[in-house]
Amino acid sequence: MKFRVNTKVESAEKAGDKVRLKVSSDGKTDMIEAQRVLVAISVKPNTENLGLEPLGVKLTRGAIDVGDQMQTNVPGIYAIGDVTMKLPLAHVASAQGIIAVEALAGKEPRALDLNNVPRCTYCEPQVASLGLTEAQAKEAGHDFKIGKFPFRANGKALGINEYDGFVKLVVDKKYGEILGVHMIGPEVTDLTGELSLAKSMELTPMEIAHAVHAHPTLTEVIGEAALDAMGEAIHI
Numbered sequence: 352m353k354f355r356v357n358t359k360v361e362s363a364e365k366a367g368d369k370v371r372l373k374v375s376s377d378g379k380t381d382m383i384e385a386q387r388v389l390v391a392i393s394v395k396p397n398t399e400n401l402g403l404e405p406l407g408v409k410l411t412r413g414a415i416d417v418g419d420q421m422q423t424n425v426p427g428i429y430a431i432g433d434v435t436m437k438l439p440l441a442h443v444a445s446a447q448g449i450i451a452v453e454a455l456a457g458k459e460p461r462a463l464d465l466n467n468v469p470r471c472t473y474c475e476p477q478v479a480s481l482g483l484t485e486a487q488a489k490e491a492g493h494d495f496k497i498g499k500f501p502f503r504a505n506g507k508a509l510g511i512n513e514y515d516g517f518v519k520l521v522v523d524k525k526y527g528e529i530l531g532v533h534m535i536g537p538e539v540t541d542l543t544g545e546l547s548l549a550k551s552m553e554l555t556p557m558e559i560a561h562a563v564h565a566h567p568t569l570t571e572v573i574g575e576a577a578l579d580a581m582g583e584a585i586h587i
Contacts, residue, residue: 363388391415394439412436417453419455419462421447429455438465467551469543475515479539481547482531485521494524498556498580502536504587505575506567513537520556526554538569545573 361373361380372383372507396414409416409424414436422428429451432444446463453460472478488495498520516536523530532546549559556577564574578584 394436396434396436398434401502419450421451422454428555437463438468438470440468440470443468445568451508464551469540469547471540471543473540476513476536477539478535479543480531480533481543482529483521484531485569486531487567488521488530493530495530496522496524496580498522498576498584500572500575500584500587502569502572505569505572507569507571508537508566511537518542518572520576520580522556524582527557528553536569536572542570542573545570561570 355374355376358374358376361375363370363372365371366384368386368387370385372385372388374381374383398410398413398415400508403410405413406425406428408428408430415423415430415434417423417435417437418431421431421435423430431447431451433439435447437443437447443463443465446468450460450463466482469479469481483491483493485495485497499517501514503514505514508514513536516534516539518534518539519535520529521531521533522528529546529550532543532550534542545559548554559577560574560581560583562574564571575584575586581585
């Protein structure tokens with residue numbers, strides 16, 4: 352895979368059975384020829400014509416500002432989902448909805464920690480992550496270590512003939528806090544539950560490694576990555 356960041360697509364035109372893209376970056380232009388072009392531009396909040404301005408609801412770049420309980424600056428008005436642009440994902444909107452309803456019912460719901468929320472890309476191979484990247488951990492001043500294990504050394508992945516990819520943990524060296532998780536490979540979006548729970552409960556790689564993972568399953572890769580973070584990986 353090749354990634355071009357900070358790059359603008361200037362034009363796209365058909366060239367026989369292919370597509371030719373003109374792209375620019377840092378003042379330089381280049382041509383890319385491809386079989387297919389997938390356009391997936393960013394999400395933006397759809398808050399127009401909702402009558403928010405007359406009510407005095409505060410917006411930031413078109414997104415509705417909300418607090419920990421999804422309340423706006425106007426009493427009695429709550430907002431959830433992509434209009435808040437906290438993290439435009441369906442499971443985030445669902446969690447926000449539960450928080451808002453509990454708040455309206457007079458309960459005291461727990462604030463949503465977006466740092467513990469899985470981010471999933473349903474492509475092939477699948478991609479999933481939560482928390483900080485290595486670069487973000489470094490920028491935040493963390494002294495961290497990496498635990499990593501490939502699907503190629505996993506029996507279930509070999510059995511289903513999908514063994515490209517890995518699980519990587521970004522772990523604080525001093526306290527063992529799981530700062531981030533990054534995965535690419537077979538069904539990794541389904542593996543986020545254990546790691547989201549572990550991060551939410553402030554577990555360390557030691558607790559993950561001590562949990563017995565059924566064999567053969569893809570979840571064994573998580574246990575092995577945790578062991579690798581402690582320098583104790585067994586099957587590699």
